Amino acid sequence: MPAQQPDRFGFLGPVNTFCHQALLSVPEVPADPVPFPSVPLALDGVRTGQVAAALVPIENSIEGGVSATLDNLTYGERLVITREVLLPVQFDLFARPGTELSQVRRVITHPHASAQCRQWLADHLPEAQVAEGGSTAAGASEVADPQSRFDATICARVAGQANGLVAVASEIADNPDAVTRFVLVTRPGPTPEPTGADKTTLVVFLNDDESGALMRMLEQFASRGVNLSRIESRPSRLVRGTYSFSIDVHGHVADARVAGAMKGVRRTSREVVFLGSYPRADRVRPAVEKGHGDADYRLAEEWLDGIRGS
């Protein structure tokens, strides 16, 4: 069993991945974070107590959700998100010194990096084979090996330079404003206090044989003025041909309107997985619609208690 580092945080490594950069951007992270070669291994490191928490990518603004993270959090032993970190990402094509762009035949990188440079690759390296690496920095370290069968990698500048590579093309992302969202994940414990600018992540398994089940689930949020910032379907591993919905909700489970919506969804769906309430990275506070504030719920509760004589 790997050494226990209960005061340290893990991340998708090796050093100089985007994930590493995102972790270093959080001021209160303990020193010496621990690199893991994949998202499942980083999350298992948290489950076994090897590290206290791990930062992993969950979504990027071009390619969408990171399935390795979404599925592991849904089906693996329960973990919760306690924080999110947003990182603008820029990609360069790095190769061993002396390599020309025209000589690049084989590229290795993380699939989310190649996906975000798809058009550039089609325009500039239409014949190149692009292989999947565990991370962008792992790709850089592979290409740095003179015996490597790969000629180039798509990675962050810091990863290319740290591995002694040179940029054969710079800023090759199809969308220069791409942002990746990372989440800090821990074993279940106290939910972070509400800040007024929070997010809640849920996975909902609907009753698939009921027509309109998705619409009724969305109504639970809409009727309480609760906005969603992400909803995506993933194939359900429980019943073939069915899907779960991974959802980010604006608000905290301590907000009465969010709790009310969650109870409504729980009553009317097959299963709901709570993956945590945590502060929003952009600190934007949602406008609470009239009649949906905590005080409104409290007054209505007191009114009903009065009627019931309780």
Ligand SMILES: O=C(O)C(=O)Cc1ccccc1
């Ligand atoms: O491979 C990395 O560097 C990561 O942190 C995963 C990733 C890959 C591409 C864009 C953002 C994050």
